[in-house]
Amino acid sequence: MIRLREEIxxxxxxxxxxxxxxxxxxxxxxxxxxxxxxxxxxxxxxLYSLTAxxxxxxxxxxxxxxxxxxxxxxxxxxxxxxxxxxxTYSLIHDDLPAMDDDDLRRGKPTNHxxxxxxxxxxxxxxxxxxxxxxxxxxxxxxxxxxLELILLLTRTAxxxxxxxxxxxxxxxxxxxxxxNELENVHRLKTGALLTFAVEAGAxxxxxxxxxxxxxxxxxRHIGIAFQxxxxxxxxxxxxxxxxxxxxxxxxxxKNTYPAILTMEGARQKLLHHHTEAVKAISFLKDPDPILxxxxxxxxxxxx
Amino acid sequence: MIRLREEIxxxxxxxxxxxxxxxxxxxxxxxxxxxxxxxxxxxxxxLYSLTAxxxxxxxxxxxxxxxxxxxxxxxxxxxxxxxxxxxTYSLIHDDLPAMDDDDLRRGKPTNHxxxxxxxxxxxxxxxxxxxxxxxxxxxxxxxxxxLELILLLTRTAxxxxxxxxxxxxxxxxxxxxxxNELENVHRLKTGALLTFAVEAGAxxxxxxxxxxxxxxxxxRHIGIAFQxxxxxxxxxxxxxxxxxxxxxxxxxxKNTYPAILTMEGARQKLLHHHTEAVKAISFLKDPDPILxxxxxxxxxxxx
Numbered sequence: 001m002i003r004l005r006e007e008i009x010x011x012x013x014x015x016x017x018x019x020x021x022x023x024x025x026x027x028x029x030x031x032x033x034x035x036x037x038x039x040x041x042x043x044x045x046x047l048y049s050l051t052a053x054x055x056x057x058x059x060x061x062x063x064x065x066x067x068x069x070x071x072x073x074x075x076x077x078x079x080x081x082x083x084x085x086x087x088t089y090s091l092i093h094d095d096l097p098a099m100d101d102d103d104l105r106r107g108k109p110t111n112h113x114x115x116x117x118x119x120x121x122x123x124x125x126x127x128x129x130x131x132x133x134x135x136x137x138x139x140x141x142x143x144x145x146x147l148e149l150i151l152l153l154t155r156t157a158x159x160x161x162x163x164x165x166x167x168x169x170x171x172x173x174x175x176x177x178x179x180n181e182l183e184n185v186h187r188l189k190t191g192a193l194l195t196f197a198v199e200a201g202a203x204x205x206x207x208x209x210x211x212x213x214x215x216x217x218x219x220r221h222i223g224i225a226f227q228x229x230x231x232x233x234x235x236x237x238x239x240x241x242x243x244x245x246x247x248x249x250x251x252x253x254k255n256t257y258p259a260i261l262t263m264e265g266a267r268q269k270l271l272h273h274h275t276e277a278v279k280a281i282s283f284l285k286d287p288d289p290i291l292x293x294x295x296x297x298x299x300x301x302x303x
Numbered sequence: 304m305i306r307l308r309e310e311i312x313x314x315x316x317x318x319x320x321x322x323x324x325x326x327x328x329x330x331x332x333x334x335x336x337x338x339x340x341x342x343x344x345x346x347x348x349x350l351y352s353l354t355a356x357x358x359x360x361x362x363x364x365x366x367x368x369x370x371x372x373x374x375x376x377x378x379x380x381x382x383x384x385x386x387x388x389x390x391t392y393s394l395i396h397d398d399l400p401a402m403d404d405d406d407l408r409r410g411k412p413t414n415h416x417x418x419x420x421x422x423x424x425x426x427x428x429x430x431x432x433x434x435x436x437x438x439x440x441x442x443x444x445x446x447x448x449x450l451e452l453i454l455l456l457t458r459t460a461x462x463x464x465x466x467x468x469x470x471x472x473x474x475x476x477x478x479x480x481x482x483n484e485l486e487n488v489h490r491l492k493t494g495a496l497l498t499f500a501v502e503a504g505a506x507x508x509x510x511x512x513x514x515x516x517x518x519x520x521x522x523r524h525i526g527i528a529f530q531x532x533x534x535x536x537x538x539x540x541x542x543x544x545x546x547x548x549x550x551x552x553x554x555x556x557k558n559t560y561p562a563i564l565t566m567e568g569a570r571q572k573l574l575h576h577h578t579e580a581v582k583a584i585s586f587l588k589d590p591d592p593i594l595x596x597x598x599x600x601x602x603x604x605x606x
Binding site: 154171 | 339340341342344345346349392396399400401402415419420421422424425427428429431432433435436439440445446447449450453454456457458460461462463466467469470471473474
């Protein structure tokens with residue numbers, strides 16, 4: 001069993017759920033890369049970032065939706081793996097010198113620091129491309145379901161989603177944003193893939209339209225909460241636990257929730273979105289749903 | 304009508320065919336980008352490279368296959384647009400300082416020279432992502448056909464195809480390759496997307512398996528011929544026509560066919576692959592097929 005570091009913040013039930021899902025997901029991710037008939041250096045670079053100890057929060061959301069709706073689906077881990085590949089490619093490209101120019105990610109040297117910039121760019125490109133292949137080959141999905149997932153992924157990961165958010169974020173470096181503008185950046189940059197996760201879970205669970213709408217609301221609120229807590233951790237987090245330098249946002253003059261709302265205001269906003277997220281999933285029959293535990297975790301996490 | 308510059312080298316029938324297809328393809332490409340709900344700066348950057356006057360040889364191959372098999376398909380231009388988007392993203396990333404570090408492409412400043420490196424990386428990422436969306440939304444295709452095309456695209460564009468070829472090409476900069484090794488680099492780096500084009504045409508035309516196999520052979524040979532002519536043009540081409548600096552490969556110590564085989568040997572090899580490509584499509588009923596004219600054009604082109 002993989003032991004997680006967030007011992008203090010995490011509910012036992014969620015911890016068990018996370019550990020079991022991560023230990024099932026890891027081999028699916030590794031097989032997706034290792035079986036590629038390509039240069040070993042490229043595969044190494046892809047695996048380096050894919051296995052760098054991410055929290056796997058996105059695949060976990062897919063699994064959480066299925067669990068809470070009382071469903072199982074053989075493609076759960078494959079769709080989770082595809083999503084984690086998209087998330088990982090975005091981190092590799094985001095860390096590049098031309099973008100955020102980060103040397104460390106989760107306490108380890110970033111991909112381009114180890115493999116060089118050219119390989120890092122190509123490893124990201126390959127991972128983005130292969131993620132569609134992983135969905136296209138996932139088991140027990142109809143062609144229509146595969147296409148629905150692929151189109152949802154292009155919408156949430158591409159120009160209208162995550163990539164669009166990264167462009168907005170870059171442009172924002174030069175100016176002071178309002179709270180609404182900041183929320184819009186994060187709705188796209190971080191929120192879009194969280195929405196994909198929850199919607200993908202709903203597709204696999206064949207959830208009815210009204211439940212799916214509520215799950216989308218849940219995703220929106222935990223997306224904002226996730227980002228607020230990220231910003232708070234940048235101010236008060238422990239470098240040894242977060243794996244990144246505390247105070248980096250302020251140093252770079254970044255737009256953050258504490259900077260716009262004060263720390264107290266940011267904490268209140270965090271609780272507000274947590275409450276709204278929990279309300280959105282009140283339709284679930286499970287009195288102690290994984291999705292609520294994930295919402296709790298998001299606002300209490302220390303890394 | 305768009306007038307092409309390769310007046311000398313191009314057969315009238317092919318020229319008419321090319322001009323009609325390019326003028327139909329251009330609006331499909333533009334609509335695919337302009338209708339995206341995203342930052343205008345990102346769209347501008349994507350359109351800049353998409354409309355930079357590429358030869359559209361890949362979409363043209365799709366159309367050529369359909370034409371020569373006597374078929375039409377409403378998705379012809381959409382699949383062509385998706386392929387051209389993949390090709391264009393690869394050029395944007397390839398030109399980056401961390402990769403080939405090129406300032407000019409087709410006689411115009413490269414994407415990162417105009418929009419900056421960060422936007423160029425993201426424009427490439429967005430274009431790669433959206434290409435799958437364009438296929439997923441193409442008209443008059445069954446879900447099974449869309450998935451077949453998407454999986455073929457991931458295989459030919461990703462780690463096992465074009466991206467893998469770019470890694471190989473990068474690694475080759477430090478060493479002297481044999482002819483076989485050089486052929487393998489180009490089979491992936493350039494050949495894979497040409498193969499996609501021809502196979503996609505065969506899928507749209509519902510070509511029978513034996514014809515499809517012959518078309519694949521054709522694609523392999525024109526792929527190699529295309530690269531040999533590229534290498535020859537780098538030595539003897541007219542900068543004003545090619546849009547890039549003559550002699551750049553030799554200056555950078557690149558592995559090229561003339562360097563390995565001598566110029567005379569490279570020319571013979573070029574003719575050999577042309578002959579093999581023409582043989583592979585001898586099954587076509589049309590006595591003057593577009594695919595043969597494309598093969599002729601590839602070995603006679605001056606840019």
